[in-house]
Amino acid sequence: MNAIIKISFGLIAVALLGAAAFTSDIIPGSASSAEQRLLTKANAALSNTPSIRLQVNGQKLIISGEVPDIETRTRTLARIENADGPGGIVIGGITTIDASALKVIPQLPVADPFIWIAENEGDALVFSGFAPSEAARNYLFQLAEELFGNHEISGTLELASGLPATENQWLKSTDTALRSLSLLKDGVAEANGIQFSLSGEAQDIDSLNKARTSMENVADVFQTQTQLNLRRTPTSIEDLITETVLDDPIISSNIEEPAQTEAVAQLPSCQSNIETAIDQRKIGFSSALADIDINARTQLREIASILADCENIRLQITGHTDSSGNAARNLQLSGYRADAVRAFLISVGAPANRLSTRGAGSAEPITSNATPEGRERNRRIEIEVVSENG
The missing domain is CATH 3.40.1520.20 (hypothetical protein tt1634)
Known part of the structure; x- marks a missing residue:
């Protein structure tokens, strides 16, 4: 009887020691140490990729994180599967891989500059x-x-x-x-x-x-x-023209009429000279404004000077906007811009009776309005020679 009791106690002690060894983190051969070994090998296979996280539950490996494409996801799973042999209870490798939380998130292109x-x-x-x-x-x-x-x-x-x-x-x-x-x-x-x-x-x-x-x-x-x-918002086209003219620091308050010269036959170069002056640079505008910048004003003075000497030349001034905002307002703004250019030309000596204007709004773009650069190009003035008799 005593022998049976001793044997029973011995078997219980062995079982308890085995259970303790299996669950202990520090005893070799325990479940926790086995999980840690699998996790270490799986991480080593991935070179500790920071975008991927691994977790081991028994012989099941749970993968989460992000990869840039399907190919990278496939390679990642293959590396993990080969990290500890074919797996199995006897060998003690990974038997199951749960990759449901491993997402494919394409990498964003680099913007330089941003x-x-x-x-x-x-x-x-x-x-x-x-x-x-x-x-x-x-x-x-x-x-x-x-x-x-x-x-x-x-x-x-x-x-x-x-x-x-x-x-x-x-x-x-x-x-x-x-x-x-x-x-x-x-x-x-x-x-x-x-x-x-x-x-x-x-x-x-x-x-x-x-x-x-x-x-x-x-x-x-x-x-x-x-x-x-x-700047005060103009209440009428007259206000806008007055502001445009008086805002130029070079314009004198006393504008002399262009000197009258004897009527002479127009030189063949009149039209080409004006077209050359027109083509020097684009007359553009800031968004939603009808202001003429200093460089454009220098150009317009040259155009006015040539026009004063070419008596049979007429010019048509067309204002354009980009497509931003209300179409009706854009049409009005384009007319303001054309009228502002005409007012400036008159103020520096161009004959008023040979200048006409129209507003085209956003109906005649020269490029796409999808980019800031495109919209800037579409905000413009076009000056065209409409007749020459001489």
Whole structure:
């Protein structure tokens, strides 16, 4: 009887020791040490790829994370399957692989430079450029809806990598730039690499100062630049023409009439000279504005001078806009631009009776309006020689 009791106690002790050994983390041959061995070998097979996470449950390996394509996913699974032989209870290898949480997420293209643009023109806000993630893109469009509730919001932000800072820093700064833009009547907020900029027109001095101060909240890792103007909104075409003429610092308040000369036959070079002057550069405009820049004014003075000496030449001036915003407003704005150019030409000596204007709106683009560069090219003035008798 005593022998039987001793044997029973011995068997129980062996079983308890075996169970302890099997469940202990520190005793070789335990379940935990076996799992750790499998996990170590699986990680070694993947060279500790940070985008992939491994977990072992018995002889089952659970894989989660992201890979850029199907081929990489297939290679990853093959490496793990070969990490510890064919598996099985006796050999003690991996018997099951659960890869349901291993997702294929294509890598984003690199944008260099990483550009983001928001253009506010009239009643339209247009996005272009890039966003670093779907979440960031959604946030910016949602913010635009809140800030520009009465605007038509359009454009696209392509997903790309290549941010010059963290996503949080970039998103904080684009948030700031968009809020600053909402304080302006019209303008453009732009991020180009590490440079954030804001340009445009404010309705009043208070809005201008608030927009400029707001841009100081851009993250310190970025550089900032502001170019803001204050201008009264013209209530009529007469107001707009008056502003355009008087705004030129070179124009005298007393404009002399062009000197009258004896009637002479027109030189054959009249038309070619005017066409050469017209072709020197494009007469363009800032978004939603009818301002003529200094370089264009120099060009228009030359055109006016030639036209004054070519008595039988007439010019037609056509204003064009891009497709942003309301079509009816674009048609009106294009007419304003043409009239502003005509007013300037008259102010520097061009005969008024030989200048006609028309507004084409956005109906005659010379390139696609899908990009900021394309829209800038479509905002233009075209001057055409419509007759020559001489």
